[in-house]
Amino acid sequence: MSTQRIVFVGVGGQGNLLASNLLGQAALAAGVQVVVSEIHGMAQRGGVVESAVILGEATSPIVSNAEADVLVSFEPVEALRLLPKANKETLIITNTRPMPPFTVAIGAAPYPPPEESVAYLGKKVKKVVAFDGQALAEEAKNPLSLNMVMLGALFGAAELPIDVKTMKKVIRSQTKKRFAASNVKAFDLGFKAAAAA
Amino acid sequence: MDVLLTPSGGKEHLLLGNEAIVRGALEAGMAFATCYPGTPSSEVPDTLYRLRKQFPNKVKYYFEYSTNEKVALECAAGAAASGVRTLCTMKHVGVNVAADPLMTLAYVGVRAGMVLLTADDPSLFSSQNEQDNRYYARLSGLPMLEPCGPAEAKEMTSHAFDLSEELGTPVFIRTTTRVNHAREAVKLAKLGKVKQKSKFVKAPMQFVTVPAVSRNLHLRLLNIHKQAAALSESSPWNKISGRGKLGIITNGVSYNYVADAVADLGAKSKIKIFKVGMSYPLPEKKLANFLKSVDKVLVVEELEPIMEEAARAIAQEKGIKVQIVGKMPGQIPAKSVDVEIPKFLSRAFEYNPRLVRSAIAKAFGLKYKGTAELKLTGMPAPPGRPPNLCPGCPHRATYHAVKEVMGDEAIYPTDIGCYTLGLLPPIQAADFLICMGSSVSSAGGISRATGQKVVAFIGDSTFFHSGITGLVNAVHNNHNFTLVILDNGTTAMTGHQPHPGVNTDSIGDITTHVPLEPLVRGLGVKHVTTIKPFKVRASKKAIKEAVAHDGVSVIISKELCPLFAKRVAPTSKKPFYVNQDKCKGHMDCIKKVACPAMFVEDGQARINPMQCIGCALCAQICPENAILPVKAKA
Known part of the structure; x- marks a missing residue:
């Protein structure tokens, strides 16, 4: 198979690293060669958190600018910030619910309206899947399951060499028991939202 | 299991x-x-x-x-x-x-x-x-x-x-x-199999x-x-793969970038890769044979040109006619990697697949039609998202109290930990930092050389790491500054590891707790005060007294890291809210405290109850007493 380079971005606390780790586990279970990379440390004090999952033949753990096949953004302006990783063929999946940084919250910097961000993304790449993922996490009765919603959306919108069953099995076995059911529900809601887009 | x-x-x-x-x-x-x-x-x-x-x-x-x-x-x-x-x-x-x-x-x-x-x-x-x-x-x-x-x-x-x-x-x-x-x-x-115990055999002529x-x-x-x-x-970690008259010498993660790039460039039959896994001592004979077997060699290694220099030395010594290229004599990136990712092999910053691919293509005259970078003119500017001290972080309260007392005139040497974020506005209490422990010792140098008021900050773990000897030095040499030990009871920055000052009962370890205050007194510091940083008035008073002391004074600001406390000693403090009738929009809370639980709406500060942990710092700063605890539901 050819290489698929997927980059996840979010804000500290949104569970981005868990999503990429679970996708990596599912790849291993499906017999697909995989490398995952993460950045820990200072980045997590409310800052931007980025991770990458590379499926297929490549062995490099990171994705260069213009070389991501899929960007999965947990926050609309983070999709903009990550846009240099994309090229015109890139699929972008983004949550549209803003999580304004502190500078914006206190009125010291403007926050681009999500519709504007999404429209700009749409002008730059082939396909954008944008929806309120946080609403779906809430619908799954687990506000912290945005990461599962976005993972579901990735499966709904992109053609991956991993089947959905394997992914869900990993979610069930690798996330905390009391959240397993709502996590799978969130995954399904994200999948449907993206497949319909 | x-x-x-x-x-x-x-x-x-x-x-x-x-x-x-x-x-x-x-x-x-x-x-x-x-x-x-x-x-x-x-x-x-x-x-x-x-x-x-x-x-x-x-x-x-x-x-x-x-x-x-x-x-x-x-x-x-x-x-x-x-x-x-x-x-x-x-x-x-x-x-x-x-x-x-x-x-x-x-x-x-x-x-x-x-x-x-x-x-x-x-x-x-x-x-x-x-x-x-x-x-x-x-x-x-x-x-x-x-x-x-x-x-x-x-x-x-x-x-x-x-x-x-x-x-x-x-x-x-x-x-x-x-x-x-x-x-x-x-x-x-x-x-x-584990050999758990042994016996020390004396051999003074070796040890x-x-x-x-x-x-x-x-x-x-x-x-x-x-x-x-x-x-x-003969190490299995020093491996040659591929064939051809072109060669690449590489190490570590750069090997992955090189291997992917050679495949992407369709050059597996043209380029040989020498993957150096045992990088010291280098396999000089094996490298010499490699250099002899190719017409041109590219060295791909992050940071210093160590293997490149070694390859040049080997070629010179053995009289091998091979062209060696890499990062020498050395182009320097114009900007930090945060602003612009370098497009050539340099001594600064990590490499990436695209950079290595283009360096290989350039060195060997190969063609590659990669994906083009997007032109991002007219993009709505994403607002900055710098890391920030957490809601309810006691460091914020300590910094606030010190800044209230000392203003912007004092010099603030700082140290390594979450509290280094005190560099950012509105706190801006970080003036000098070079390594773990440097806050204490550099404070002595700055105050001696200038006579300016100096207040240094160090975390508890960092103090145990390398602050103690500096403090003894300051006492012994009669330095004049105030050291604030930000004692949050853990090593917060790297993931809440224990250290000697941690109350080990709380985490169920069998190690021994070394309390800070007697230690600091034992080092000879005469003026030592322990404060609770969320008690703003008392903290300011203690700081005033400490900075007025002639000589070395120490403030221990003691309050658990809220993330750590959530795990070991959960409390149920109520979040606060802004009473909209009382708030007159001074914005002291926003300007001085800048807690991430706060936001501005209709010219007034507001508090996100999901993020507020009820530390009450902002409530003590509000000139209108408009910030109040959320009342329990009737």
């Missing part, structure tokens, strides 16, 4: 590089481990700590978080000299702290395998510099292995114990962030380094180096 403790081998698991290093050590029968945590090395000791705690009857090793890297290495040296297999881990700058024991440990050697992990951080994701610790192998004379990813990290760690034992000397494993923090499939081997002994030990080291150089020639 944790997969890392699976006794049998054979199965593949997706492991983080740092977990793979742990497994490699366990497969080698490691019996003893010491460390000081630091990104990107921290998950190695954290995993060892966690496994020991969760499975006390399954693990067979001793583990400790040592107070600093020098202590960790000395403790490990004692264990290895006694004859048990030992692992010692630290980040790259930690090796600077451990450099003193390191240089002479290399003379005396070890009686059982000892592995020293140095985790380097190209691009400075969480570090104060991006020094290249391959130089430490050269400086100390110790062998070094460099894995390219988690699977190899496990194999090499395990092998490094054998190599160390064979040579009677410690062996370095050098990683970079992209190895420590990558995950890939790692195939397990069987867990090793007591008086000059007469050390003269002989230097010769010992040079002989071991010669032996290691011979092993490097």
